[in-house]
Amino acid sequence: MLDTMETLCCLVGVSGGEDEVRDYILERAMPCADEIRTDPMGNLMVFKKGAVTPGRRVMLCAHMDEVGLIVTDVTAEGYLRFAEAGGLDRRVLVGKQVYVGTDRVPGVVGSKAVHLTTAEQRKTLPPVSEMYIDIGAADREEAAKSVSVGDLVAFDDTVVRFGDGFIKAKAIDDRAGCATMLELLESDLPCDCWFAFTVQEEVGCRGAAIAARSVEPDVSLILETTTAADIPGVEGAKRVCQLGRGVVIPFMDRGTIYDRELYGLLGRLAEENGIPWQTKTMISGGTDGSAVQRSGAGVRVTALSVPVRNIHSPASVAKVSECEDQYKLARLFLEEMAK
Amino acid sequence: MELAELTKRLCGLSGPSGFEEPVRAWIAEYLAPVADEVRTDPMGNMIALKRCGKPGAKLALLDAHMDEIGFIVTGAEKGYLSFGMLGGVDQRMLPAREVRVLTEPPLYGVIATMPPHVLTEEEKGRSIEPDKLFIDVGLSQEEAVRTVPPGTPVVYAGSCEMLGEGMLCGKALDDRACAAVIIKAFEKLSQEELDVDICCLVSTQEEVGHRGAKTAAWGLRPDVALVVDVTHGKTPDAPNVPCSCGKGPAICMGPNINSALSKELFALARDGKIPHQPKAEPGGNSGTNAEAIQISREGVVTGLIGLPLKYMHSPVEMVSLADMEAIVELLTAYVEGLEV
Numbered sequence: 001m002l003d004t005m006e007t008l009c010c011l012v013g014v015s016g017g018e019d020e021v022r023d024y025i026l027e028r029a030m031p032c033a034d035e036i037r038t039d040p041m042g043n044l045m046v047f048k049k050g051a052v053t054p055g056r057r058v059m060l061c062a063h064m065d066e067v068g069l070i071v072t073d074v075t076a077e078g079y080l081r082f083a084e085a086g087g088l089d090r091r092v093l094v095g096k097q098v099y100v101g102t103d104r105v106p107g108v109v110g111s112k113a114v115h116l117t118t119a120e121q122r123k124t125l126p127p128v129s130e131m132y133i134d135i136g137a138a139d140r141e142e143a144a145k146s147v148s149v150g151d152l153v154a155f156d157d158t159v160v161r162f163g164d165g166f167i168k169a170k171a172i173d174d175r176a177g178c179a180t181m182l183e184l185l186e187s188d189l190p191c192d193c194w195f196a197f198t199v200q201e202e203v204g205c206r207g208a209a210i211a212a213r214s215v216e217p218d219v220s221l222i223l224e225t226t227t228a229a230d231i232p233g234v235e236g237a238k239r240v241c242q243l244g245r246g247v248v249i250p251f252m253d254r255g256t257i258y259d260r261e262l263y264g265l266l267g268r269l270a271e272e273n274g275i276p277w278q279t280k281t282m283i284s285g286g287t288d289g290s291a292v293q294r295s296g297a298g299v300r301v302t303a304l305s306v307p308v309r310n311i312h313s314p315a316s317v318a319k320v321s322e323c324e325d326q327y328k329l330a331r332l333f334l335e336e337m338a339k
Numbered sequence: 340m341e342l343a344e345l346t347k348r349l350c351g352l353s354g355p356s357g358f359e360e361p362v363r364a365w366i367a368e369y370l371a372p373v374a375d376e377v378r379t380d381p382m383g384n385m386i387a388l389k390r391c392g393k394p395g396a397k398l399a400l401l402d403a404h405m406d407e408i409g410f411i412v413t414g415a416e417k418g419y420l421s422f423g424m425l426g427g428v429d430q431r432m433l434p435a436r437e438v439r440v441l442t443e444p445p446l447y448g449v450i451a452t453m454p455p456h457v458l459t460e461e462e463k464g465r466s467i468e469p470d471k472l473f474i475d476v477g478l479s480q481e482e483a484v485r486t487v488p489p490g491t492p493v494v495y496a497g498s499c500e501m502l503g504e505g506m507l508c509g510k511a512l513d514d515r516a517c518a519a520v521i522i523k524a525f526e527k528l529s530q531e532e533l534d535v536d537i538c539c540l541v542s543t544q545e546e547v548g549h550r551g552a553k554t555a556a557w558g559l560r561p562d563v564a565l566v567v568d569v570t571h572g573k574t575p576d577a578p579n580v581p582c583s584c585g586k587g588p589a590i591c592m593g594p595n596i597n598s599a600l601s602k603e604l605f606a607l608a609r610d611g612k613i614p615h616q617p618k619a620e621p622g623g624n625s626g627t628n629a630e631a632i633q634i635s636r637e638g639v640v641t642g643l644i645g646l647p648l649k650y651m652h653s654p655v656e657m658v659s660l661a662d663m664e665a666i667v668e669l670l671t672a673y674v675e676g677l678e679v
Contacts, residue, residue: 091452117429125431138503163477164482168437227454238457310452330657
């Protein structure tokens with residue numbers, strides 16, 4: 001499970017360029033699948049038979065894409081201007097290592113030395129439009145040998161396990177969910193199930209809408225990650241959720257009011273099986289659930305999210321046990337669907 | 340060891356101001372085979388000497404500093420570490436930053452960032468004040484208190500790597516890149532017949548006020564000193580900086596520098612066809628060890644060579660390897676020309 005997740009986090013799949021992630025999943029899913037297809041958007045849909053064929057069509061869903069940047073211009077001096085691909089807090093960009101394009105050309109997000117800033121500049125951040133990537137090129141001509149406008153840019157891909165069972169990586173959002181689905185696919189399933197590995201969640205849940213239309217599920221479980229603000233200085237509900245308190249079963253976020261009955265079901269399954277769980281204490285964020293729920297004639301949707309600190313940054317942090325619990329609870333959910 | 344490899348090894352070591360011992364020890368061991376004497380002093384400076392054996396020989400000093408900017412743990416709160424700064428840290432660099440907490444063995448940590456939803460409208464778009472940031476080492480409060488006492492130093496994680504065509508990029512290039520340069524120059528000069536004694540001084544605590552160089556210069560009594568430190572390189576958001584990476588060493592001129600010495604460096608660079616760029620240092624304090632050394636005892640003839648560097652005091656500092664090689668060439672040419 002952890003190995004799968006680490007491998008997935010190291011792959012590059014910035015929204016609109018999920019190919020590397022899809023290729024990897026496709027290769028591993030192929031031998032287990034009863035049906036497998038990709039669609040024109042790039043979603044990967046896999047069907048696998050289980051012990052029983054339930055009355056309801058079940059679809060699990062996780063997104064393959066990650067937040068990143070896209071090159072918008074190469075300057076005469078050889079620097080790259082960029083825009084965000086997906087929602088990014090620009091405070092995590094300054095001075096970070098990045099990889100540009102499919103050849104993974106290394107570069108860094110530059111910012112003039114602190115000595116050259118005014119007191120006010122040190123306290124503010126330039127808009128993204130004024131930031132730039134330095135790939136060490138002397139001029140535009142040299143830069144053009146290895147990069148071009150439109151190249152997607154991903155964060156540094158080193159994975160670190162640290163502390164008391166924590167993991168640091170880029171793209172835990174949502175390779176954690178992809179890993180859960182891939183591991184389920186490679187196991188014997190309690191019931192027939194569709195697995196939708198979607199594209200472009202980070203730019204508006206665009207892939208999931210198409211995938212749901214194609215699979216036409218009755219019930220869908222979204223396997224996701226969610227922001228945790230469990231740091232000193234943030235108190236009460238604003239912490240949203242806390243690492244170490246269990247996998248998150250949300251009742252509502254900014255895109256979806258989750259199916260009440262399924263919310264209750266997941267909570268009950270967790271408690272009956274001794275799996276710690278929590279819910280979000282703030283209505284924030286969103287998932288592919290928003291697109292799946294309102295697809296076609298409507299879908300009953302629920303979600304399981306791994307709490308992640310520094311989400312949408314190169315150094316997101318998750319608790320390994322909570323990634324494993326997401327898998328356990330998803331399996332229990334399928335067992336319930338089989339009844 | 341080749342210059343690039345040497346620089347990578349040096350940058351990978353952890354040595355924030357006041358806690359440079361691993362760097363000092365590594366360099367001392369590296370230089371021991373070529374030096375006549377390697378020693379340290381109460382400030383922890385790394386001093387390597389090579390004597391020419393001629394009576395009354397003068398002492399030429401090469402200086403670069405070994406310390407890097409960093410942090411120091413001040414306490415633990417809910418398992419997270421609070422910290423203060425060692426040297427001029429740029430607070431804009433901190434959110435979601437990976438660090439190495441220098442316990443024994445070191446711990447990996449991430450400076451946790453506040454997600455946008457907990458910020459007020461006014462706070463968005465502003466950098467976070469360091470007293471609101473904490474290092475996440477993935478431990479409970481009890482464990483954090485037990486394993487990471489206050490006073491534990493912290494540095495940025497990582498080292499440096501080659502980037503593009505001949506650039507080096509990473510942490511601590513200020514001033515380990517220049518330490519690598521003077522070490523290479525010392526290695527080269529130690530194999531030559533010289534008319535002067537030479538000293539390779541890799542000094543401590545530059546980032547907190549040129550402290551190591553102050554005592555080392557006093558103890559060594561050099562006749563002439565060449566300080567090698569980084570200088571700002573031009574970037575898109577700092578277009579008015581005079582020097583650029585890749586255009587050669589900056590030969591500095593100003594009150595903090597002996598003018599005859601800088602003239603000599605210009606002449607050597609021109610004659611040797613060594614790329615170089617002029618840099619004016621208007622103040623009495625160039626912000627480098629040249630300040631401490633020049634006014635040591637009864638005064639020292641002091642020169643300053645700048646290695647252009649982009650993004651100073653960030654974890655992604657950047658220099659040109661060709662510029663570094665040019666400084667090795669310039670330093671050796673200068674010392675070779677010194678007479679008894």
